[in-house]
Amino acid sequence: MNAKGGSYQHLMIAELKTLLNNHWTLIVLAVYVLFTCGVYFSGSFRQTWLQVLDGNLFTTMTNLYLPTFLFIAVLLNAAPIFASDKKNGMEELADTCFYGRNFRKKAKIEATIFYTILITAAGFLVTAAVSLASGTPLDLSSKAFQTVNLDISMSNGMFYLFCFAMIILGLIAVASAVVLISSRSDDVIVPLASGILIYGVELALYLKPLVKILWDINLLKLLRPYTMLSVSLYFDSTIKALVANVIAFVLVSVALFLLTFANAPEARAKHTFSSPST
């Protein structure tokens, strides 16, 4: 055993590696790469299947299609993170370890966050690489959404960074909810179905703006960042709506992760006292 063996970082990296090496990550990324190649290299494919946004393929891919693939990858990886441990008894085994359950729980939560960031970065890099390989320039210096009268004006380069940050925030919010449900359930179908349900509810509230504030503060807006640059229904400016959306989802994510973590000591105590060996 090397000197790092058993350290917190080591555990977190091990968890992160498990997530990255998961076959779902590879399958989702492979399907996305195929789809992206179809979009960039085949004009007929593009015409039949694609709705181009702002005349910019990179913007289209990162706003309309990539977030869906990333959502699926994060959902499939986050759903079994605790639930499958309960099913196969690994959670109980953690109680016998030197650092106990909390240590592993914290590592899993952090690994999920890093995984979300890394897979989003991979998605952006893959799209950029395919774009450059096909000879389609990324057009970083041009103004994004020139034809629309916007409160917020930025170059394409800035807009891509903005999209990157918003998508990460949206995915982390989804992951936080799914991880919490996963920690309370022993069946992986529950966090998975809940993640889909959350997405569906947010989509319905976005498509039918019945409650104005829930249209402005909406997960779908984070996962389709260009929609955050348009008008606001509840706030008097786009910037206020954007800030409110970001703050709301940061708070929700932090609260859900804390809840996931806070669940551990009580569960451990309960389990310890109810264990026949004790």
Added chain:
Amino acid sequence: MNLTIAEFKKIVSKKYVWVLTLLLVLFYAYLILNIGDNFSVVYSKRALQPVFQEIMDAAYDPQVQEYVIKNEFNVTFDELKPVISPKIAQTIEQYQGKIYKGYDVPKELKDEAALRIESLVERNVTINGMIKELESKPDTPLNRYLLQQYTHMPKMEPNLTRWDDWIDINHSMLPLLIAFVVILGVASVYTGEYTSKMHGILLTTKNGRSKLFWSKLLASCLFAAIVVIIFQSLAALLYMHVYGLPFKNTPMNSLTSFYKMPNTMWALEFYLRQLAGSLLGAIVLTAVTLCISSLCRSNLVSFFISGIYFGLGALYSLSLEGQYITSKVTIFADVSTFSLMSLTDVLGNAKVFIIGSHAIPTIRLTLITQAVIFAAALLLTYVFYNRKEITA
């Protein structure tokens, strides 16, 4: 029978199925009830229903038709008032001085009445124009089909019956909700057995696995049917509360979304077929989910692949609205399980698929495809389940 009941109890005893279904039901009810106080729901059509016949008579009055056509389908109520039944104006006058959510009710109702008359005139002119155009076109299977349908259409009526709202129930959201709950309940029917190692133990029992296959199938289909009945009844109750029951049957071509479609059906008949389609679609989806469940060893994979199967069909189908021709590219969407559960696009638009010199109604292809999928799914489930090797 006892075995079927036991299997059914296993499906409905899952707490998460109930919790997530309840959340869906609450959210659906919230969405529908939230639109109940809109001006268009409270007044637009409801207030004009007592003068339905008068509005229809006005739209078919040659004098009114001539005036509307002369003004290029842009007339006001005051312009039409001298030539239409005074009962319409009297009905609107009952709301004199009434303001609802900032809307001047009598003014809005006058606009609505004028719009109903002029749009009915315009629709008849459009359809007559399409018939004349088709008569002069070459005799192709599609043109023959369209001509046959358009010339046999029932007389168009004003769109005041609320049937457009009732038909919209099964357009997209309800089939998606039903599919979600069905997949949620059925996805773990076989995988649960594999993960708990029950699969191997069953071989030591008197009847083995074969009897269990039929019990699981019956129990799952029963579950799907109950889900359909619950959701369709809930939707009907909510729509009855918000829009009220349609006060009369109406031809499909009287509804705004379908007036250009070659559909000769009546709305009630179409709605009943939608209910039947919803049930059949849910049962096909159950068979497919069972098949996937019998193949997979994890609930996650089973749920996800079943969701992808239904979701892809739904996404593709929803992107094809407003057409009456099924092409070789769009046929995959038109024969999907979602299309069967909705029927709005395939049957509502009276879609046809042209093969050689024949125009085949797409709904027939949808039914045949779904029957084949159902049979294939059952066969594969039987094979996968009964021949599955026992591994440590």
